[in-house]
Amino acid sequence: MDVNDFKILLVDDETDVLDFMKYNLEKEGFWVYTAQNGVEAIQMAKKMNPHLIILDLMMPKMDGIETCRELRNIPEFKNTIITFLTARDEDYSQIAGFEVGADDYITKPIKPRVFISRIRALLRRLETNETAGKITVGDIEVDRERYLIIKAGKEISLPRKEFELLNLLISKPGRVFKREEILSKVWGNDTIVGDRTIDVHIRKLREKIGDDYFKTIKGIGYKFDA
């Protein structure tokens, strides 16, 4: 599944916030659909079957919590990823959110880069067998919550891009990821970066983790192998 096949439903009553998120997500190639309140959201969700729903907590009529609860009662949305959008310091709401079956929450104000990479991480769950925030392949453990990996008991922290690249490759060990695929999934759909960028990041990963884990398929891309 390609980044471009992911459908995201945004639900927020503030048009500004909606537009801002939509703009940023579309720039990355996601399908974005919107709704302005809980009722609309549920209607829309039924029609388009989104992979991910981002729900604002504070909404008139039916708030995020309530909407989420209703969504979770509909069988086809049992496995849809639902994320809340909350103002910072609304800790209490977060707890309530997890109680009704949210997978994550995102705090406002939204910073585009962090926002996007968070969305990517969430959607990656659908593609892989990943259940929680961890994955172990061979002697490498990836802790997606803390942005670090553990090799032979030793913690290694990685910068965002390196981490996301590793995370992508390791999500399907052995499978070859084409360069363009890597670009679209880690960098974003319309990003234009130089030819050597991926290589450099691969090199850094090889440096930190070990040469043999990363195999080059010339003319195609890379794969992770234990």
Place this chain on the structure above:
Amino acid sequence: MDVNDFKILLVDDETDVLDFMKYNLEKEGFWVYTAQNGVEAIQMAKKMNPHLIILDLMMPKMDGIETCRELRNIPEFKNTIITFLTARDEDYSQIAGFEVGADDYITKPIKPRVFISRIRALLRRLETNETAGKITVGDIEVDRERYLIIKAGKEISLPRKEFELLNLLISKPGRVFKREEILSKVWGNDTIVGDRTIDVHIRKLREKIGDDYFKTIKGIGYKFDA
């Protein structure tokens, strides 16, 4: 399938919008056809058999929804990708759109880059099933995902051209592929390579996999046989 083989039908009553989209799509190498209303659209679609239809929602006579419904009733368009074109904030119409079998909608105003990448993503759906997955013939297994072949449990990795050549031949075991067919499918339509190039690659495959798998049909081409 090449980008340049994709046929797109644009349907909109506003000539400006039509021209704008057409310009942007043709610049990318797509074949673009146009219609100004629903009736025309259906006529045109029957003639040219498009891969993708972009329908404006608001049109005189027969609107987008209605046109879509009619198209979906024609068997040959059951699998055609249909997308709506709608003004922002017409969320309700979007819902109606999905009901009649639309695959997506695109909001106006159209931003060229987002527009194009969205079209590409849609068309990618048509392509994906062609090259994915595994194929096993006799004791040879071709794993396209991992980009390697397995013979008697032993993994053999092949350079790109060799892999693609094997992949082509093995896709229809026993069938003879003409030299020119091999050239156009593995090397590309416009590539000009010498006479011996194919032979050399066949030789390498024979070396790595075994002589008897590849049969030469003199004057015609090659075939794969177990």
Place this chain on the structure above:
DNA sequence: AAAGTCTGTTAACCTTTGCTTAACGTTCAA
């Protein structure tokens, strides 16, 4: 605010690999 650190990206250069070709040898069908 300034200095310093950390990331991501690029440019320039180097290394490796796979593709192609040329030249010659072999086969096979008419």
Place this chain on the structure above:
DNA sequence: TTGAACGTTAAGCAAAGGTTAACAGACTTT
């Protein structure tokens, strides 16, 4: 038998990737 078609080999070349350092921008720290 003979020549067109294919087989084989090694060598040259170009393309793809590897490597390094340097730089700009973001983020931290002081």
